[in-house]
Amino acid sequence: MGVSDRWWISRAVICLLIIPRINGWGKDGHYVICKIAENYLTEDALAAVKALLPDHAEGDLADVCSWPDEVRRNPHYRWSSPLHYVDTPDFRCNYQYSRDCHDSAGRKHRCVTGAIYNYTAQIMPVPHKSHLSVVKYNLTEALMFLSHFIGDVHQPLHVGFTGDEGGNTIVVRWYRRKTNLHHVWDNMIIESALKTFYNSDLTTMIQSIQRNITEAFVELSTQKNCKGAVCPNPYASESVNLACKFAYRNATPGTTLGDDYFLSRLPVVEDRLAQAGVRLAALLNSIFSVHKSIAEE
Ligand SMILES: [Zn+2]
Numbered sequence: 001m002g003v004s005d006r007w008w009i010s011r012a013v014i015c016l017l018i019i020p021r022i023n024g025w026g027k028d029g030h031y032v033i034c035k036i037a038e039n040y041l042t043e044d045a046l047a048a049v050k051a052l053l054p055d056h057a058e059g060d061l062a063d064v065c066s067w068p069d070e071v072r073r074n075p076h077y078r079w080s081s082p083l084h085y086v087d088t089p090d091f092r093c094n095y096q097y098s099r100d101c102h103d104s105a106g107r108k109h110r111c112v113t114g115a116i117y118n119y120t121a122q123i124m125p126v127p128h129k130s131h132l133s134v135v136k137y138n139l140t141e142a143l144m145f146l147s148h149f150i151g152d153v154h155q156p157l158h159v160g161f162t163g164d165e166g167g168n169t170i171v172v173r174w175y176r177r178k179t180n181l182h183h184v185w186d187n188m189i190i191e192s193a194l195k196t197f198y199n200s201d202l203t204t205m206i207q208s209i210q211r212n213i214t215e216a217f218v219e220l221s222t223q224k225n226c227k228g229a230v231c232p233n234p235y236a237s238e239s240v241n242l243a244c245k246f247a248y249r250n251a252t253p254g255t256t257l258g259d260d261y262f263l264s265r266l267p268v269v270e271d272r273l274a275q276a277g278v279r280l281a282a283l284l285n286s287i288f289s290v291h292k293s294i295a296e297e
Pocket residue numbers: 022023024025068069084148152
């Protein structure tokens with residue numbers, strides 16, 4: 001193998017290790033979140049969601065919850081790339097909207113929490129002028145972005161440190177496989193759980209997570225201490241907290257992560273998927289009950 005071959009291979013490996021920043025939770029994670037959400041939608045919200053979904057979704061929100069990840073490398077949607085996460089100052093373990101919500105060029109509100117505010121506002125009708133918001137925005141895309149970003153803000157390393165790009169530059173081994181810490185949290189924990197506990201069947205995993213969602217869990221998760229329809233900031237604060245307590249802990253560069261890490265972090269991942277699901281449902285229920293009351297006026 002020539003020097004240039006080796007150079008290309010090493011570049012390709014570096015790209016493979018870095019590319020996962022492109023994803024949120026992996027496809028499975030977003031699917032789980034939206035499937036859980038569907039179970040908690042009111043009849044009105046479910047009808048409104050179905051009416052907005054693209055035809056190819058065949059009435060299933062979960063089917064299009066990864067759409068923003070699929071398009072973010074497309075030149076038409078490259079602007080949406082910084083909206084999947086928010087980076088916080090290294091090792092502070094806290095998040096502040098005014099300090100942290102910007103893209104790498106410093107443009108304010110261009111981060112995952114800013115995007116959640118933005119898309120909620122797009123879907124939320126202005127009283128007596130709801131036809132204007134329909135004209136101004138693509139509500140189908142707004143719904144798909146919103147459902148996806150509520151998922152992303154619950155992935156602890158989507159609210160990680162700036163210096164390591166939310167764990168993307170922390171190269172680790174997941175059992176024998178070389179990967180990075182961000183990818184472990186997007187995909188590998190879920191993938192290993194599927195194989196180890198759920199017979200490689202996502203539906204079984206979803207059912208198991210759902211069995212653990214009690215009324216008290218829903219109530220606690222959807223409690224609001226914010227003004228307005230949506231409050232993504234506490235979700236981001238929870239995420240960076242979990243990033244410090246669980247994701248970054250014992251996962252320095254070069255570490256091999258195995259059973260200890262997997263078994264202690266899986267409950268955190270399943271908890272976040274469940275929270276994201278019930279919170280997404282609560283948000284869509286509140287958006288579409290507003291729609292209904294305006295329509296009835
Ligand atoms: Zn994403």
